[in-house]
Every structure is written in C-alpha cells, then in structure tokens.
Amino acid sequence: MSKIRVLADHVANQIAAGEVVERPASVAKELVENSIDAGATRITIEIEAGGRRLLKVSDDGEGMVRDDAVLAFERHATSKIRDSEDLAAIGTLGFRGEALASIASVARVELTTFVESGKAATRVTIDGGRMRDVKDAAHPRGTTIAVRDLFFNIPARRKFLRSEATETYHLTNLVTHYALAHPEIAFTFVNNGREVVRAAPAKDLRERAYQIFGAEFLENLLEVNGGDAQVARVSGFVSAPRDRRTSRDSQYLFVNRRFVRDRMIGRSLSEGYRSILPYGVYPAALLFIETPLEEVDVNVHPAKTEVRFRRQAAVADAVREAVKNALASGGYARPEEVEEPIITASATATATASAPPSIQAPPQPRIDFIPEPSGDEIARDIEMMIQTAQQYQPPSDFQSAKSVAFNSAEKIAKVPEPESLSQNIRPLGQLDESFIIATDDDGLLLIDQHVAHERILFDKYRALEAERRTESQQLLVPETFDLTPAQAAVFDDLAPELEIYGFELMRLSGRTVAIKATPADLPAGEARNMLAELLDTVDAERKSSARETLRDEIAASLACHAAIKVNMPLAPEKMRWLIDRLLQTSSPTTCPHGRPVILRLKTKDILKGFHRI
Numbered sequence: 206m207s208k209i210r211v212l213a214d215h216v217a218n219q220i221a222a223g224e225v226v227e228r229p230a231s232v233a234k235e236l237v238e239n240s241i242d243a244g245a246t247r248i249t250i251e252i253e254a255g256g257r258r259l260l261k262v263s264d265d266g267e268g269m270v271r272d273d274a275v276l277a278f279e280r281h282a283t284s285k286i287r288d289s290e291d292l293a294a295i296g297t298l299g300f301r302g303e304a305l306a307s308i309a310s311v312a313r314v315e316l317t318t319f320v321e322s323g324k325a326a327t328r329v330t331i332d333g334g335r336m337r338d339v340k341d342a343a344h345p346r347g348t349t350i351a352v353r354d355l356f357f358n359i360p361a362r363r364k365f366l367r368s369e370a371t372e373t374y375h376l377t378n379l380v381t382h383y384a385l386a387h388p389e390i391a392f393t394f395v396n397n398g399r400e401v402v403r404a405a406p407a408k409d410l411r412e413r414a415y416q417i418f419g420a421e422f423l424e425n426l427l428e429v430n431g432g433d434a435q436v437a438r439v440s441g442f443v444s445a446p447r448d449r450r451t452s453r454d455s456q457y458l459f460v461n462r463r464f465v466r467d468r469m470i471g472r473s474l475s476e477g478y479r480s481i482l483p484y485g486v487y488p489a490a491l492l493f494i495e496t497p498l499e500e501v502d503v504n505v506h507p508a509k510t511e512v513r514f515r516r517q518a519a520v521a522d523a524v525r526e527a528v529k530n531a532l533a534s535g536g537y538a539r540p541e542e543v544e545e546p547i548i549t550a551s552a553t554a555t556a557t558a559s560a561p562p563s564i565q566a567p568p569q570p571r572i573d574f575i576p577e578p579s580g581d582e583i584a585r586d587i588e589m590m591i592q593t594a595q596q597y598q599p600p601s602d603f604q605s606a607k608s609v610a611f612n613s614a615e616k617i618a619k620v621p622e623p624e625s626l627s628q629n630i631r632p633l634g635q636l637d638e639s640f641i642i643a644t645d646d647d648g649l650l651l652i653d654q655h656v657a658h659e660r661i662l663f664d665k666y667r668a669l670e671a672e673r674r675t676e677s678q679q680l681l682v683p684e685t686f687d688l689t690p691a692q693a694a695v696f697d698d699l700a701p702e703l704e705i706y707g708f709e710l711m712r713l714s715g716r717t718v719a720i721k722a723t724p725a726d727l728p729a730g731e732a733r734n735m736l737a738e739l740l741d742t743v744d745a746e747r748k749s750s751a752r753e754t755l756r757d758e759i760a761a762s763l764a765c766h767a768a769i770k771v772n773m774p775l776a777p778e779k780m781r782w783l784i785d786r787l788l789q790t791s792s793p794t795t796c797p798h799g800r801p802v803i804l805r806l807k808t809k810d811i812l813k814g815f816h817r818i
C-alpha cells in the first residue's frame with residue numbers, strides 16, 4: 206500500500222502557521238501589514254491578556270467585497286501578486302497569501318469588512334480553520350479582524366507563549382515599529398482597555414518619533430541622510446556616541462518601510478561607529494533603507510523579517526558611510542579619513558602550521574572627539590592608547606589571533622610580557638568605568654575589565670569542559686529562538702558541542718529552537734544572542750573548523766557573553782579579585798579573541814614625559 210498522502214488543507218495551514226505565527230506580535234504584524242497594504246489612514250490595535258485572549262486590528266482601508274472576504278482565508282489567496290514575475294518587484298508588505306489562512310487555522314477569527322460601493326458589510330467567522338458563518342453586518346469603510354484564543358487548538362504551542370508582560374512588550378515594540386515606518390498613518394494601541402499609544406498623522410519621521418519617544422530622546426539623535434537612489438537611500442536617526450546600549454534592542458531597521466531584523470544592516474551600522482564606540486556597545490537607531498524594488502528579495506523568510514539585497518556589499522557601504530557622515534556632522538568623527546593599517550598579519554606569524562590569514566586592520570586612532578584635549582603629550586598618548594584598545598576588532602581567525610602583536614601604541618604603552626607581571630599589582634581605580642588603573646613595580650597598568658574577565662571565564666570553561674563537569678541552570682520558561690535557514694543548517698552540528706558546555710536545547714517545529722537550560726554564569730538574556738552569534742560564525746567558517754577549534758570558539762563566546770561589561774562601576778574588592786584571578790590564567794595579557802588585556806606605561810616613560818630624565 207502506498208504511504209504518501211497529501212495533507213488536508215487545515216493541517217497544511219497549521220504547519221505554515223508554525224512559521225508565520227510565532228506569538229501574538231507576529232499575528233499583529235501580519236494584520237497591521239494588511240491594513241497598510243489596504244491603504245488605511247487610521248489603524249487601531251487592541252489587545253487583551255498579551256494578545257492571547259484578544260487581538261483586534263481595525264482599519265479604514267479599502268475593505269473587501271463578500272467573495273474576497275471569504276477567499277482571503279484560503280491558502281495562497283492574495284490580491285497582491287498575480288504571477289511569479291511579480292515576485293521580482295514586490296511593492297506591498299504582504300504577497301504570500303498565507304497569513305490569514307495560517308492565523309485562522311490556530312485561533313478563532315472574526316473578520317468584518319465593508320467596501321464603499323457595497324450594500325452591506327460582511328462578517329466572516331472561522332474557528333481553527335473551519336468556516337462557521339458568513340453574514341451581513343454593520344461596519345464603516347475598512348476592515349476589523351478580531352483574533353481570539355490564539356493557539357486554542359494547539360496546546361503545544363500555547364505552552365511556549367511567554368508571560369502577558371513579555372507578549373505585550375513584543376506587541377508594543379511592533380506597533381512602535383510600524384508607527385515609525387508610517388508617520389502618515391494614525392496609530393492607536395489599546396492594552397486591556399487602556400490606551401497606550403495614540404499617534405495622530407504626523408508630517409515626517411521626526412514628528413512621529415517625537416510623538417512616540419518624546420523630546421529628550423529626539424534631542425540626542427543625529428540625522429542620517431545618505432546613500433543613493435540606485436543602490437540604497439539611507440535616512441533616519443542614530444544616537445550620539447555618549448548614548449550607549451549593550452544590546453541592539455533600540456535599533457529599528459526598515460527596508461522599503463518593511464520592518465526587518467537584518468544582521469548585515471546592524472553590522473554596517475556598528476561599523477559606522479567603529480573607533481567611536483567600543484566593541485560590544487550598540488547605538489540606538491531608526492534607519493530607513495530605500496532601494497529599488499528589484500534590488501531586494503523580500504521572499505526569503507515566511508515572516509518576511511529578513512531580506513536579501515542583490516548588491517549586498519554596496520548596501521552595506523551605503524549604510525556605513527551614511528552613519529559615518531551623520532556622526533561627522535555631529536562633530537564626532539572625520540568622514541574622509543583614510544584608514545591605515547596598524548597591525549599586519551606578517552608580523553604575527555605563529556608556530557601554528559597554517560599561515561595566519563590577513564587580519565582586518567583597525568583604523569588609526571581618532572582622538573578629535575575627546576572633549577577636552579590636553580596639552581600634555583602623555584595624557585594624549587594614554588587617551589590614544591585607550592581609543593586604540595577600544596577600536597581593536599578581534600580578528601576572525603581564532604587560532605592565529607593568539608599572538609597578535611599590539612604595537613599601535615608602542616611608542617608609549619605596551620602589552621607587557623606575561624612573565625614580567627608580578628603578583629604585586631595594586632588597583633587604584635577605574636577609568637571610564639571600563640578600565641582598571643593599577644600600579645606595579647614597573648609603572649602604571651591599564652586593565653580592560655571586560656576582556657580580563659573574558660580570559661578568566663574562558664580558562665574556567667575550558668577546564669570544566671575538559672573534566673566534563675560543566676554546570677547548567679534550568680530556565681523557568683524555555684526561551685524560544687528562530688533560526689535562519691543558514692543557522693538551521695549548522696544547528697544540529699553545533700548543538701551537541703553546546704550541550705557539553707551546559708546548554709540544553711530542543712528543536713521544535715520548523716526552525717524554532719527552545720533553550721531549556723544555559724551554562725551557569727551566563728545571564729539568561731545573553732543566551733539567545735550568544736547562540737545567534739555562534740551559529741553565524743560557525744556557518745561562515747564551517748569548512749575549516751575542527752572540533753577543538755569549535756570548542757575554543759564556544760568557550761570564547763560564552764566567556765564574552767558572561768563577562769562583566771565595560772561601563773560598569775567595580776568595587777575595589779571586585780577589581781582585586783579580577784586581577785588575582787587574571788594572573789592565574791593561561792595567558793593573562795591576551796583575551797581568547799586575541800585582544801590585549803593589559804597595557805603598561807613604564808615609570809621610565811612617565812619620567813621622560815615630565816622631562817625628569
């Protein structure tokens with residue numbers, strides 16, 4: 206007997222819903238996009254119980270005639286494209302024709318809609334994919350869709366919904382995104398009967414940002430305006446360098462007014478800040494990228510939150526340059542400066558068999574944005590040395606990075622020889638809440654607190670792994686995480702290695718992964734970032750990475766995410782502890798990514814600077 210069956214529509218829809226409908230916010234996203242596509246000038250989003258009990262979106266868009274209202278719930282039913290050629294230039298937010306079918310298969314949905322020319326409005330009721338009722342109703346021009354009891358028929362997915370507060374946070378974030386992307390549309394957001402956002406039509410992004418974030422936020426932003434129309438126009442706002450975040454949460458990125466989570470754009474944005482913000486610190490941004498429709502493929506992810514550019518590198522350049530220029534006009538950097546290499550790979554040949562690949566050179570230090578330039582040469586050199594330490598990007602190849610010479614500030618301060626470090630290091634205080642200032646018998650030491658802790662943790666994780674006794678912490682509620690197709694491809698390879706370090710991971714439907722436990726010490730909020738980063742690097746370097754390298758890489762990433770951050774005040778005993786532990790590590794002067802941990806300024810050089818010798 207044959208064994209292959211074609212799945213019934215409602216089963217196929219539920220499967221598709223696994224990818225389109227992750228949580229209430231993803232339902233809201235599809236509904237709001239439909240309203241925008243329908244030409245709405247007013248959109249109201251109402252939720253109850255974090256969107257699980259009710260999620261209702263009303264608009265004053267073009268509405269649907271009765272036949273369309275019924276057809277809209279069929280899989281692959283769309284008014285937005287006709288044939289595959291249309292896929293090459295998609296001007297609407299929707300086009301896959303799966304959202305309504307997917308949503309209706311996992312909730313109780315009521316759609317009421319009216320077109321101007323129609324006699325009566327239509328109300329369609331669907332429960333768990335089954336059409337219950339179609340009848341006349343009253344409704345002004347436009348459409349209201351109420352989605353109740355999300356996942357009522359799929360307990361397994363309902364279990365993965367987070368607390369009401371978390372789901373509400375995601376919904377608020379989503380409404381904020383769309384309100385920013387469409388200043389001309391009025392947005393209202395009502396949570397459990399209370400109005401949380403009410404934004405009247407605004408004339409531009411600045412006015413809309415003001416409505417949503419208030420004057421103070423806006424004051425600190427720099428306007429971005431760059432790129433070119435053939436490849437990508439880049440506009441919006443970025444934060445001034447003093448405004449520092451430790452995650453990308455305040456970055457709102459849009460491509461052709463579609464809200465995206467795009468790593469490439471995020472990276473180019475950070476590159477624009479290179480030499481201005483230390484590694485691991487992120488700017489806030491509202492960035493709009495406009496490209497010709499045929500330059501971008503939006504059909505790479507079921508939830509359409511990822512895009513692919515035809516000329517990826519050119520778009521990356523446009524974003525980076527636009528951001529740099531914005532910083533320059535705010536007086537924070539010089540845009541036209543040529544970047545000269547400081548570190549060359551040839552100087553760093555190691556004993557490893559393979560020749561080290563060329564290492565990305567960090568730019569020359571730029572000290573022009575330091576607020577109070579001091580006349581003192583040494584003071585300036587110290588500033589410069591700090592700048593340089595901050596800009597230094599870890600080279601991509603982990604193994605060859607170990608012995609990179611850090612010679613840019615060579616004139617005045619050096620990475621000390623490990624054997625020259627005595628046990629006699631005394632912390633004096635902190636600089637910028639990021640670097641420990643200390644003395645030893647030879648002079649002054651600056652210790653980067655983040656990388657110092659990274660080194661300590663790296664050694665600890667490697668040791669525990671070698672002894673097979675890593676510790677993990679169970680998460681109360683598993684954290685779910687969506688893999689990109691590329692990440693999904695390496696996930697199965699990487700998962701067992703991660704589990705050695707204390708992760709407990711479970712692959713759910715499709716490309717969703719649940720994190721059930723994380724290594725001890727790793728803050729729960731970091732687990733997801735760490736996984737994403739690792740999956741991306743491993744993907745890029747998969748061919749060459751041996752098991753040991755992979756384990757080093759996991760330990761390094763784990764150490765980086767669990768380590769104390771820069772811009773964090775440390776009590777004297779904490780500094781003491783860091784220094785003591787650092788001195789016991791395998792390599793106290795370099796971090797697992799090859800960055801220097803300690804810089805030394807010799808008493809001799811200080812004396813010279815003061816013309817005492």
Ligand code: ADP
Nearest residue numbers: 239243277283284299300301302303304305348
């Ligand atoms: P897609 O947006 O990809 O076309 P959907 O399943 O989201 O697919 O919607 C199916 C169709 O239903 C849309 O193409 C559109 O014609 C119609 N539709 C959905 N929501 C609305 C709305 N709010 N106003 C008018 N038409 C709508």
Ligand code: MG
Nearest residue numbers: 235239299304
């Ligand atoms: Mg749609």
